[in-house]
Structure formats: structure tokens, C-alpha cells
Amino acid sequence: MTGSVPLSPRLRRVGPFLGLLLALSLEVAGAQVEREVPGGRWYSQTGTPEVAGYAVVDDAQARIWSGYLELGGVEALGYPISRRFVQDGFIVQATQRAILQWSEEDAVLRLTNLLDRLAAGGFDPVLASRWQVPSMGRFDEEGRSWADIVAVRLGLLGRQGALREHYESVEDPLTRYGLPASPPTDQGSHIALRTQRAFLQLWKVDTPWARAGQVTVGLAGTIAAELGVVPPAARMPEPPTSAPSVAPSIRALSGLLPGPDALSVAARTIWEDVSPSATQNGVVFARRAYAHGDLTRPEVAATRHLIVQVARYPNAAAALEAWSRESVARWASDDPAMVLTAVAGVDVGEAGVIGRMVAGDVGWSGHLVVLRRGDVIAAVTLLTPGGPGDRERAVTIAREIDSRISREAVERPS
Numbered sequence: 001m002t003g004s005v006p007l008s009p010r011l012r013r014v015g016p017f018l019g020l021l022l023a024l025s026l027e028v029a030g031a032q033v034e035r036e037v038p039g040g041r042w043y044s045q046t047g048t049p050e051v052a053g054y055a056v057v058d059d060a061q062a063r064i065w066s067g068y069l070e071l072g073g074v075e076a077l078g079y080p081i082s083r084r085f086v087q088d089g090f091i092v093q094a095t096q097r098a099i100l101q102w103s104e105e106d107a108v109l110r111l112t113n114l115l116d117r118l119a120a121g122g123f124d125p126v127l128a129s130r131w132q133v134p135s136m137g138r139f140d141e142e143g144r145s146w147a148d149i150v151a152v153r154l155g156l157l158g159r160q161g162a163l164r165e166h167y168e169s170v171e172d173p174l175t176r177y178g179l180p181a182s183p184p185t186d187q188g189s190h191i192a193l194r195t196q197r198a199f200l201q202l203w204k205v206d207t208p209w210a211r212a213g214q215v216t217v218g219l220a221g222t223i224a225a226e227l228g229v230v231p232p233a234a235r236m237p238e239p240p241t242s243a244p245s246v247a248p249s250i251r252a253l254s255g256l257l258p259g260p261d262a263l264s265v266a267a268r269t270i271w272e273d274v275s276p277s278a279t280q281n282g283v284v285f286a287r288r289a290y291a292h293g294d295l296t297r298p299e300v301a302a303t304r305h306l307i308v309q310v311a312r313y314p315n316a317a318a319a320l321e322a323w324s325r326e327s328v329a330r331w332a333s334d335d336p337a338m339v340l341t342a343v344a345g346v347d348v349g350e351a352g353v354i355g356r357m358v359a360g361d362v363g364w365s366g367h368l369v370v371l372r373r374g375d376v377i378a379a380v381t382l383l384t385p386g387g388p389g390d391r392e393r394a395v396t397i398a399r400e401i402d403s404r405i406s407r408e409a410v411e412r413p414s
Contacts, residue, residue: 037055039057041056043080052238061091062104078095085230087099090102097198099221110175133218157184178198306381309378311376314375319376320372346398350371
């Protein structure tokens with residue numbers, strides 16, 4: 001999910017409240033919070049927005065920031081998803097689509113042959129079953145010249161015009177993608193091509209994140225991290241060392257809390273400890289992010305699968321007016337990477353809706369429940385990597401939020 005506050009053009013068809021909720025929601029896609037830091041830039045889109053993230057910098061140890069930009073930066077490689085760590089004796093850093101490797105010998109940043117590494121680690125079966133990545137082909141290359149090897153591998157591109165065109169569209173395909181490592185493979189909804197460093201997807205049907213005929217680059221770095229190639233300690237986000245913020249003009253309250261194993265959500269409500277900076281046009285916004293499980297484990301603390309967001313309006317009439325505007329807009333977004341579909345009524349609050357949420361750019365999906373009670377509109381976003389999501393759990397959590405709003409409304413100061 002992508003967005004910023006004030007609302008970006010990508011959310012232009014979304015009403016003010018829902019647009020803000022989506023703009024303040026998850027990863028990868030969450031709130032657009034970046035900061036300049038000495039020698040580079042700090043990103044929190046894949047960490048805890050505004051609080052903790054990952055810095056990509058040039059320093060005496062390695063010039064990763066410069067190399068990152070030369071290789072295409074965020075557009076080509078995605079946001080960073082780790083701190084620096086050591087792998088095979090090299091300083092490396094993971095992004096959503098790759099692992100960057102600093103070579104001290106010749107002072108160059110390169111991309112690792114990440115897909116080759118996953119094959120060597122025995123991950124091809126799970127890559128195929130969970131992410132529809134073709135298995136690595138078998139190549140008898142011993143004794144062959146480099147020119148012969150390249151010719152054979154490039155021949156795998158065959159007559160798949162769009163995949164070949166995309167592969168060859170970058171300035172140096174071997175640097176960006178490495179050699180093809182499988183023939184194009186029909187995966188039903190798309191045709192996939194595996195290379196040494198990435199996998200490409202030619203979509204046969206329209207999806208929330210791509211149109212039929214479009215080629216996308218898979219999130220190989222994110223997948224590798226999930227499979228343990230990136231150490232848990234390196235996944236721990238950290239605050240920026242310094243620098244001016246380019247965060248949204250509204251700062252929603254943020255906090256990473258455990259749960260919701262026992263529905264221990266909404267530890268605070270919007271009328272507690274709300275700073276003036278979380279108010280716009282009389283509407284007070286607050287948000288809490290939750291990780292599932294034991295926060296002492298780095299791999300858990302680095303994830304957030306639940307966002308609870310609340311808006312308190314000046315009065316019930318103002319909340320109803322905002323709700324009506326969203327209904328007229330059909331709770332819709334034209335952002336191809338952030339799609340809300342199958343919106344229907346749900347029995348929660350004085351009024352409630354639920355929709356299927358897909359964050360295509362990070363490969364997460366699930367549900368968004370929005371409810372109205374009195375002068376409050378609240379939203380629960382429950383997403384998981386892959387899979388259909390858990391509709392009933394999202395509704396149950398929303399009902400717990402609704403219950404707390406009802407109980408505590410009489411206790412809050414006017």
C-alpha cells in the first residue's frame with residue numbers, strides 16, 4: 001500500500017477518510033516516511049513507519065548508497081529490508097528484490113546470484129509451491145566457453161517476446177538479472193522466467209498489481225528473507241541517526257504492540273495521549289501496529305500484520321457525513337498496488353463494511369474492515385503474506401474495537 005498525507009494522486013478516487021487510512025497503513029508499502037542521513041537515506045516503508053527502518057549509506061566500510069542508486073534504486077530494487085550483514089565474507093544488504101554485495105577489492109556494489117543461492121540451499125520446491133518460481137534448469141556447462149554458456153542461456157528466452165524485451169530493456173541485463181536459469185514456465189495466471197538474480201512474471205490476466213501483458217519483477221529479496229537467507233538480527237529495523245523528516249504532514253500515533261493472541265488490541269483509544277500533530281480539520285487520528293507473537297524474537301518484531309486506525313470527528317454528524325462520502329465513492333482506489341475489492345456490509349458498529357485488500361507490491365493480502373460508531377470511524381487492516389487472509393478474525397477484531405469504543409465513549413473528556 002502506498003500513499004502519503006496530504007493524499008497523493010494515486011488515491012484520488014478514495015474519499016478523505018479511507019484514503020488517509022490506506023495512506024497510513026502497512027509496508028510495503030506503508031506510510032511514505034524517508035529521511036536523509038549522513039551518506040545516504042533512511043527508509044521505514046518496510047519497518048515501522050516514522051519509527052524504525054533501514055539506512056542505505058556510503059561510509060568508510062562500503063559505498064552501498066551510491067551503488068544502490070546506480071543499479072536503479074527503489075524503482076528497480078525496491079526498499080531496503082535489512083541492515084548490513086556479512087555473507088560469504090562480503091558486506092551485503094537486502095532489498096525487496098535483491099541482495100546487494102559490496103566488493104572491497106574493486107570497490108563495486110553488485111547483486112548476488114540470489115536465485116542460484118536459493119537453489120543450492122534446496123529451496124526450489126517451496127519457491128515453486130508458494131511463489132510459482134520455476135525450478136532452476138539443469139545445464140551441462142563444464143568445459144564450455146563463456147560465450148557458449150551465454151548463448152545457450154539467452155536461448156531460453158525463446159519466443160516469449162515480452163519477457164525477452166523486458167530482460168533486454170535494462171542497460172546491462174547480466175548485471176541486473178544474471179543469466180536466464182529456466183525456460184519461461186506457464187504458471188496459469190502468468191508466465192514466469194527465472195534468472196540467476198531475479199524472477200520475471202508476464203501476466204496473462206489482469207491482477208490488482210499488473211495488467212495482462214505486463215511484466216513485473218518478483219520480490220526475491222523479501223522471499224529470501226522469509227526463507228532465512230537474511231539473518232533475523234539483520235531484519236531488525238532501527239531509528240534514523242539524524243536528518244530532516246519528509247514524513248506526512250499528519251503524524252499518526254504509532255506503536256508496535258504484541259498480540260492479538262487474546263484480542264489485546266486497542267490498548268489505547270483516540271482520546272488518550274493524542275498529540276496536536278495528529279489532528280487535521282478537527283479530526284483526530286491515531287494508529288497502532290501489532291506484531292503477532294513474542295516481540296523478543298527479532299523475526300517477529302520486524303513484522304506487522306495488523307493495523308488498527310481510528311478517527312474521532314468533531315461530532316456524530318461529521319462522522320456520518322464522512323462515511324456517506326466514502327459510500328458514494330464505493331470505497332474504491334485506482335492504485336494498482338493497493339486494491340480494495342468485494343466490499344460488502346458487515347454487522348459491526350452502527351454501520352460497517354468489509355473488503356478484500358491486496359497489496360500487490362509486497363505480495364500481502366487480507367481484509368479491511370471499516371466501522372462507524374457515534375463520532376468515531378475505525379478501520380482494521382489484517383494482512384498476511386500470501387493466502388486468502390482471515391475474514392472472520394478481521395471481523396472479530398473489529399467488533400472488539402467497536403466494543404471498546406462503546407464502553408469508553410462515556411469516559412472520555414468532551
